Amino acid sequence: MSSIDTRQGSVQHPRRVAVVVETDNPRLIKESKNILQHIKTTTQPGDVTLRFGERGVELHSSNQTHKKGQRVDFLPIVHGVRTLSKKQPLPKAIGPYTSVVDATAGFGMDACRLALLGFSVTAIEQSPIVSAMLRDGIWRAMENSTAKKLLQDNLRFVESNAIDYMNNHSPDVIYIDPMFPPKKKKSALPPGHIQMLQAVVGFDDVEATSSLFQTALRSATKRIVVKRPTEAPCTGENPIALYKSKLVRYEVYAPFSK
Numbered sequence: 001m002s003s004i005d006t007r008q009g010s011v012q013h014p015r016r017v018a019v020v021v022e023t024d025n026p027r028l029i030k031e032s033k034n035i036l037q038h039i040k041t042t043t044q045p046g047d048v049t050l051r052f053g054e055r056g057v058e059l060h061s062s063n064q065t066h067k068k069g070q071r072v073d074f075l076p077i078v079h080g081v082r083t084l085s086k087k088q089p090l091p092k093a094i095g096p097y098t099s100v101v102d103a104t105a106g107f108g109m110d111a112c113r114l115a116l117l118g119f120s121v122t123a124i125e126q127s128p129i130v131s132a133m134l135r136d137g138i139w140r141a142m143e144n145s146t147a148k149k150l151l152q153d154n155l156r157f158v159e160s161n162a163i164d165y166m167n168n169h170s171p172d173v174i175y176i177d178p179m180f181p182p183k184k185k186k187s188a189l190p191p192g193h194i195q196m197l198q199a200v201v202g203f204d205d206v207e208a209t210s211s212l213f214q215t216a217l218r219s220a221t222k223r224i225v226v227k228r229p230t231e232a233p234c235t236g237e238n239p240i241a242l243y244k245s246k247l248v249r250y251e252v253y254a255p256f257s258k
């Protein structure tokens with residue numbers, strides 16, 4: 001077992017991740033070697049364990065390694081495709097456009113939903129750990145004929161800092177879903193998969209979100225959509241539309257150049 005320190009870039013307070021490899025699958029061995037090469041290793045024990053095993057690439061809370069871990073799994077979303085609709089707040093915020101860059105892919109759930117609704121989605125993720133989980137999830141989705149048919153033409157994944165990507169591409173719409181800082185009230189803890197993601201990547205501070213937003217305003221040709229908690233102030237000054245759901249709000253902005 002090795003431990004890796006995920007503290008890097010603009011994110012704040014991620015925890016230490018232990019890496020366990022329990023497979024001889026060449027695809028997973030390659031991913032684990034890539035992780036260990038690209039991130040600084042430490043000798044301290046991890047708070048969270050990244051396991052390469054028979055279920056793919058999974059994150060476990062270190063005190064619950066016997067239970068099923070968190071992995072990227074698009075199949076439940078694909079099987080629930082009939083519950084998706086363009087009348088829901090996020091697709092309404094994206095609007096009638098085709099090419100969407102999801103600048104903050106995370107576990108790819110929003111990107112997958114948008115791809116299933118027919119948008120052409122490029123999902124960008126900068127964390128090497130989350131990227132390995134996304135590649136694993138996409139690999140398993142492509143092994144399923146229904147998921148392959150519905151996703152293979154509409155969902156692409158790029159491991160990159162989204163700022164670099166946006167500086168070199170001009171999609172119709174850029175979608176930003178930053179990692180919100182943790183709430184103070186314990187009763188307001190985010191869902192389990194977001195807590196796990198937060199443990200690995202930390203949260204985005206105001207400057208990190210602002211850099212993403214300013215770059216998106218220069219790069220998108222039609223719209224920028226930002227997801228925010230309902231109680232948070234707006235990211236920019238003049239949203240052209242707001243679409244609300246119970247816990248979050250989607251803010252829509254016009255790009256600079258248009």
Ligand SMILES: C[S@@+](CC[C@H](N)C(=O)[O-])C[C@H]1O[C@@H](n2cnc3c(N)ncnc32)[C@H](O)[C@@H]1O
Nearest residue numbers: 104106107108109110125126161162177179201
């Ligand atoms: C809240 S999560 C996104 C969740 C995602 N919308 C979903 O449905 O699963 C935010 C993600 O954005 C990533 N991220 C933050 N800043 C980034 C950047 N500049 N470039 C690429 N990824 C970034 C973080 O590593 C994290 O995985």
